[in-house]
Amino acid sequence: MSTAPKQAPRAGTDAPARRRRASRALRTPGGLSVRLDVRALTVVVVLLAAALGAGVLLIGTGEFPISTGDVVRTLLGDGNPGQELVVIDMRLPRVLVALLVGASLGLGGALFQALSRNPLGSPDILGLSQGATAGALVVIVLVSGDARQVTLGALAGGLATGLAIYLLAWKRGVHGYRLVLVGIGMSAIMTAVNGYLLTKADMVDAARAVVWMTGSLSGRDWAQVWPLLALCAVLVPLVLGNGRALRMMEMGDDVSYALGVRVERVRLLLMLAAVLLTAAATAAAGPVSFVALTAPQLARRLTRSPGPNLLPSLCMGATLLVTADWTSQRVFGADQLPVGVVTGVLGGVYLLWLLVTERRAGRI
Amino acid sequence: MSAGGGLGGEATHGPNNRRSTVNRLSADNVTLAYDQRVIAEQLSVEIPDHSFTVIVGPNACGKSTLLRALSRMLKPAEGRVLLDGKAIQSMPPKKVARTLGLLPQSSIAPDGITVADLVGRGRYPHQGILRQWSAEDERVVRESMEQTGVAELADRYVDELSGGQRQRVWIAMALAQQTPLLLLDEPTTYLDIQHQIDVLDLCAELHEEQGRTLVAVLHDLNHAARYATHLIALRDGRVVAEGAPGDVVTAELVEEVFGLRCQVIDDPETGTPLVVPAARKARVKAAVTGAP
Numbered sequence: 001m002s003t004a005p006k007q008a009p010r011a012g013t014d015a016p017a018r019r020r021r022a023s024r025a026l027r028t029p030g031g032l033s034v035r036l037d038v039r040a041l042t043v044v045v046v047l048l049a050a051a052l053g054a055g056v057l058l059i060g061t062g063e064f065p066i067s068t069g070d071v072v073r074t075l076l077g078d079g080n081p082g083q084e085l086v087v088i089d090m091r092l093p094r095v096l097v098a099l100l101v102g103a104s105l106g107l108g109g110a111l112f113q114a115l116s117r118n119p120l121g122s123p124d125i126l127g128l129s130q131g132a133t134a135g136a137l138v139v140i141v142l143v144s145g146d147a148r149q150v151t152l153g154a155l156a157g158g159l160a161t162g163l164a165i166y167l168l169a170w171k172r173g174v175h176g177y178r179l180v181l182v183g184i185g186m187s188a189i190m191t192a193v194n195g196y197l198l199t200k201a202d203m204v205d206a207a208r209a210v211v212w213m214t215g216s217l218s219g220r221d222w223a224q225v226w227p228l229l230a231l232c233a234v235l236v237p238l239v240l241g242n243g244r245a246l247r248m249m250e251m252g253d254d255v256s257y258a259l260g261v262r263v264e265r266v267r268l269l270l271m272l273a274a275v276l277l278t279a280a281a282t283a284a285a286g287p288v289s290f291v292a293l294t295a296p297q298l299a300r301r302l303t304r305s306p307g308p309n310l311l312p313s314l315c316m317g318a319t320l321l322v323t324a325d326w327t328s329q330r331v332f333g334a335d336q337l338p339v340g341v342v343t344g345v346l347g348g349v350y351l352l353w354l355l356v357t358e359r360r361a362g363r364i
Numbered sequence: 365m366s367a368g369g370g371l372g373g374e375a376t377h378g379p380n381n382r383r384s385t386v387n388r389l390s391a392d393n394v395t396l397a398y399d400q401r402v403i404a405e406q407l408s409v410e411i412p413d414h415s416f417t418v419i420v421g422p423n424a425c426g427k428s429t430l431l432r433a434l435s436r437m438l439k440p441a442e443g444r445v446l447l448d449g450k451a452i453q454s455m456p457p458k459k460v461a462r463t464l465g466l467l468p469q470s471s472i473a474p475d476g477i478t479v480a481d482l483v484g485r486g487r488y489p490h491q492g493i494l495r496q497w498s499a500e501d502e503r504v505v506r507e508s509m510e511q512t513g514v515a516e517l518a519d520r521y522v523d524e525l526s527g528g529q530r531q532r533v534w535i536a537m538a539l540a541q542q543t544p545l546l547l548l549d550e551p552t553t554y555l556d557i558q559h560q561i562d563v564l565d566l567c568a569e570l571h572e573e574q575g576r577t578l579v580a581v582l583h584d585l586n587h588a589a590r591y592a593t594h595l596i597a598l599r600d601g602r603v604v605a606e607g608a609p610g611d612v613v614t615a616e617l618v619e620e621v622f623g624l625r626c627q628v629i630d631d632p633e634t635g636t637p638l639v640v641p642a643a644r645k646a647r648v649k650a651a652v653t654g655a656p
Binding site: 153254255258262305 | 461471486495497499501541627
């Protein structure tokens with residue numbers, strides 16, 4: 001109503017507009033238009049470059065160091081046979097697994113956090129990683145299965161946990177806190193199951209289980225790359241295609257219904273995708289901690305954009321994991337320290353920092 | 365505004381003069397229930413086109429439930445809600461969202477979103493993967509912000525606004541949806557009195573100047589009587605009375621619907637009915653003598 005007196009802004013907020021327009025639109029005469037968030041796009045490009053750069057460094061690192069130039073030359077199909085063996089057959093799969101696992105965890109984490117509308121709604125906290133671990137431990141301890149069976153066990157464990165959380169948390173649409181609380185309960189149960197399985201194991205199995213549980217990339221080969229790559233090739237476009245609907249769902253179920261989003265369908269689809277991504281990543285590399293929790297948060301801080309930030313989170317996850325793996329190899333020597341230890345330390349520090357700053361901002 | 369000329373629905377055109385086929389939105393014999401708890405049975409309601417319809421009634425009478433059903437948030441256990449003659453549940457959600465907008469009670473402003481971005485999200489039902497942000501979208505968003513008086517706030521963060529400003533922003537988002545029908549679920553709750561009036565004035569303006577059909581659930585009977593052109597009074601899931609406030613709001617009706625003894629006088633500002641509750645003494649006396 002135009003005649004009403006404009007109300008005074010609250011104290012301290014009458015600073016002039018300090019925010020640039022979030023996005024720019026590209027339009028064609030034919031009526032097509034695409035919305036581009038320039039900053040988010042820049043973040044994606046920079047992160048991708050960083051991930052690939054760290055990947056090249058990672059390939060060059062190890063017991064037989066190879067110079068960056070030689071690595072790039074070999075990757076482009078121009079290296080000598082010896083370098084080719086080391087680069088293509090031994091180290092490239094590991095880097096690809098790291099990239100794919102990081103990307104899957106980053107995207108899965110962003111999905112969970114958006115669906116639960118809670119920054120703590122990440123697969124680590126919700127018990128999915130623990131569920132996948134339980135699946136893997138069952139195979140290691142009870143049937144002494146081989147690596148492939150362990151992978152399948154972890155996948156099954158993750159999916160079963162995801163299903164259990166879905167069934168327990170869903171009551172006419174899930175509420176963020178409900179999902180997080182059910183997930184924390186699930187996580188506690190699964191941790192107990194894992195502890196029990198470990199006590200049942202003999203020394204050899206227990207050692208193998210502990211290494212698996214830390215999350216490691218060593219010894220990953222092409223057999224791990226292909227299934228992950230196939231899954232990502234299907235799920236990433238599917239998830240990104242539903243990104244706009246997910247963005248609407250941030251505003252609550254009622255608002256998104258009113259805007260014409262098929263809320264339940266989108267939520268079920270994205271939840272399933274997130275569980276699959278997380279379970280597959282965990283099956284390939286073990287429960288690498290904190291990537292799913294921190295990648296979306298860091299991505300959001302870089303893009304400064306509201307919304308689920310799906311693509312930036314994906315790139316951030318890949319960058320984080322490859323960088324963490326390179327750091328651990330560089331600092332502690334080849335295959336001395338599993339990457340999960342590094343992400344755990346980094347992620348833990350980040351979480352504490354988050355808690356402290358949020359507390360200062362009065363939000364916790 | 366005058367509440368006397370309340371039969372805006374009559375102004376609609378069409379070959380058939382029977383209201384039930386003319387009005388765009390209606391509930392046809394709906395039974396509304398949450399799980400097993402039945403809120404209303406066999407309820408039929410017509411929303412006259414181009415009216416500012418307000419639904420009133422005591423707590424738990426089913427008024428918000430009815431609004432949820434009309435906006436397809438709640439699927440009726442029986443019966444149908446009809447939009448343009450079709451069952452609303454069977455229509456494509458985006459198509460409904462281009463015809464009927466809803467301002468729900470609970471909405472969450474995402475962290476760090478600006479006013480312009482939030483209002484822009486109201487364009488979702490008009491967009492697609494290849495039509496993400498057209499010049500039309502931009503124009504409608506600007507107009508919606510101007511109509512609701514939040515244009516100067518366009519680049520501010522939503523979470524630093526006051527409650528009254530924030531409600532205007534949400535209304536702007538619903539306007540950007542460009543729907544001929546707009547449903548509002550208790551749009552004045554949690555607002556100070558001046559902002560309540562502010563929001564209601566804005567609604568009246570949208571109704572009068574743009575010819576939109578508005579349906580609102582309001583708690584305050586006097587607000588309803590002043591602003592509505594069509595009033596629907598509910599009690600225990602039944603329609604007790606409906607029509608222009610001047611015809612409907614009487615002392616008997618208020619007592620029947622709310623169980624409150626009162627006088628109804630003319631609002632000195634607008635001439636619409638004004639409910640003045642009886643003094644406590646009079647009510648106590650009535651209760652003593654009235655109850656054997």
